Amino acid sequence: MTIPLDIPTFSDAPFFFDRRNIHIPQQEDARVQEHSKRRVAYYHPKRVGDYHYGERHPMRPHRLELTNQLVLGYGLHERMSVHSPRAATEDELREFHHADYIDFLKRVTPRNAAQLTEDYTKWNIGDDCPVFHGLFDFCQQYAGASLAAARKLANGGADIAINWSGGLHHAKKGEASGFCYVNDIVLAILELLRHHPRVLYIDIDIHHGDGVQEAFYLSNRVLTVSFHKYAAGFFPGTGNLSEIGSDLGKYFTLNVPLQDGIDDESYISLFKAVMEPTINSFRPSSIVLQCGADSLGCDRLGTFNLSIAAHGECVRFIKSFDLPLLVLGGGGYRASSVARCWAYETAVLTNTSLPDTLPSNSYLEFYAPDYKLHPPLTGHIENLNTRHSLERIRIVIREKLRYLNGAPSVQMQEIPPDLMGLLESEERSKEEQEELEIGNGIAGESRQDTSHATTEYMDPESGGLGDGSGFNGRRKTMRVL
Ligand SMILES: [Zn+2]
Numbered sequence: 001m002t003i004p005l006d007i008p009t010f011s012d013a014p015f016f017f018d019r020r021n022i023h024i025p026q027q028e029d030a031r032v033q034e035h036s037k038r039r040v041a042y043y044h045p046k047r048v049g050d051y052h053y054g055e056r057h058p059m060r061p062h063r064l065e066l067t068n069q070l071v072l073g074y075g076l077h078e079r080m081s082v083h084s085p086r087a088a089t090e091d092e093l094r095e096f097h098h099a100d101y102i103d104f105l106k107r108v109t110p111r112n113a114a115q116l117t118e119d120y121t122k123w124n125i126g127d128d129c130p131v132f133h134g135l136f137d138f139c140q141q142y143a144g145a146s147l148a149a150a151r152k153l154a155n156g157g158a159d160i161a162i163n164w165s166g167g168l169h170h171a172k173k174g175e176a177s178g179f180c181y182v183n184d185i186v187l188a189i190l191e192l193l194r195h196h197p198r199v200l201y202i203d204i205d206i207h208h209g210d211g212v213q214e215a216f217y218l219s220n221r222v223l224t225v226s227f228h229k230y231a232a233g234f235f236p237g238t239g240n241l242s243e244i245g246s247d248l249g250k251y252f253t254l255n256v257p258l259q260d261g262i263d264d265e266s267y268i269s270l271f272k273a274v275m276e277p278t279i280n281s282f283r284p285s286s287i288v289l290q291c292g293a294d295s296l297g298c299d300r301l302g303t304f305n306l307s308i309a310a311h312g313e314c315v316r317f318i319k320s321f322d323l324p325l326l327v328l329g330g331g332g333y334r335a336s337s338v339a340r341c342w343a344y345e346t347a348v349l350t351n352t353s354l355p356d357t358l359p360s361n362s363y364l365e366f367y368a369p370d371y372k373l374h375p376p377l378t379g380h381i382e383n384l385n386t387r388h389s390l391e392r393i394r395i396v397i398r399e400k401l402r403y404l405n406g407a408p409s410v411q412m413q414e415i416p417p418d419l420m421g422l423l424e425s426e427e428r429s430k431e432e433q434e435e436l437e438i439g440n441g442i443a444g445e446s447r448q449d450t451s452h453a454t455t456e457y458m459d460p461e462s463g464g465l466g467d468g469s470g471f472n473g474r475r476k477t478m479r480v481l
Contacts, residue, residue: 049064051138066336073359167185189215205290213226227258254400263383267304271314285324286326
């Protein structure tokens with residue numbers, strides 16, 4: 001296959017059909033069997049599915065509404081707490097992003113766009129990241145949901161928190177990129193870092209999780225692992241094996257560069273072979289999992305061959321480590337596949353078996369002609385990943401993990417003032433007030449970790465992660481052991 005070299009952003013892979021048989025979970029009449037009682041919190045901003053990037057744009061927020069309706073149709077809302085979070089405040093967005101960039105996002109509208117074109121280049125606004133009606137509200141909603149989900153985990157109010165509207169991993173500190181404007185993942189990780197010494201970020205979107213990697217490239221408190229396609233001309237062009245982090249963050253960045261057409265068996269096998277030793281070496285106190293669904297077969301932009309069952313198996317595997325887990329969405333450009341995938345993964349996370357026949361819901365026509373949860377998706381795109389190339393990746397990653405040499409540790413003398421403390425109390429919802437009280441109550445337990453005091457881990461002079469981090473210095477209140 002020829003890889004076009006002149007594509008500036010997302011590759012536009014031709015649509016392809018699947019002719020391969022895949023394993024489909026046995027149909028069951030009823031939802032069954034809870035194996036463990038992990039508390040799951042689900043975040044869905046009310047109107048997040050109503051936004052439009054533009055008629056011809058592949059990113060369709062409507063897929064979030066399809067997902068939510070499928071989750072409700074299957075009755076999964078009865079197995080978790082459901083939250084409609086408030087929008088993120090500008091102050092919250094500025095925790096990572098440049099104030100001027102946030103100000104631009106707030107000001108720009110399709111009406112005044114012509115007067116602000118000078119800023120377009122500066123903030124990378126254009127075809128990939130267009131200005132559309134309600135752009136800033138959209139950003140505030142999906143980021144608010146990820147922040148609320150992170151707070152819920154951090155204060156011990158849930159074991160697993162889900163926000164399918166989040167996971168916009170390409171956004172940079174002062175730059176929109178790859179359909180992403182605000183990086184809700186970075187914001188959520190920063191929130192988790194208030195309480196958790198080490199956060200592991202895992203990205204199974206077909207595109208490299210460059211925005212998150214860059215934000216924490218100098219940090220050894222956040223280990224990022226991205227599984228993605230890495231090929232000439234494919235967006236965003238980063239994510240080589242050789243990108244490993246820098247300064248204190250050296251060896252705390254892992255990349256798994258893959259080629260077109262990877263199949264279920266190879267992907268799952270490699271995923272487990274990389275993630276198990278990574279978790280055992282880094283010993284994270286919480287995990288953030290970005291579940292971009294453009295790694296599925298038949299995606300409009302992606303060129304992998306994964307089934308929904310295989311994608312979900314990665315989620316199941318990470319869940320099995322029983323650590324506080326934040327699960328986010330991401331890419332995914334065939335709305336019916338995205339909704340099926342994320343509904344299925346919601347079931348995985350709530351220990352629920354689903355019948356393969358889709359339930360009645362408002363958008364049933366989107367699932368024609370099969371109306372199944374697990375339609376054949378895996379395509380016949382040529383698998384360019386050889387056994388040898390996958391084995392090489394596995395060996396190189398194992399070698400890199402040896403350098404971790406035990407997880408870094410931190411004693412957090414004081415939890416930095418939460419942004420919530422800066423907000424007027426009347427702006428807080430009742431739920432947030434309660435969460436704040438619970439969070440303070442358990443802080444003594446969650447902020448201590450002195451069991452692994454061998455690795456110096458934070459620069460007390462700089463207050464943390466350096467220029468790329470987004471930290472504003474208040475993390476100086478944490479002390480290196
Ligand atoms: Zn993607």
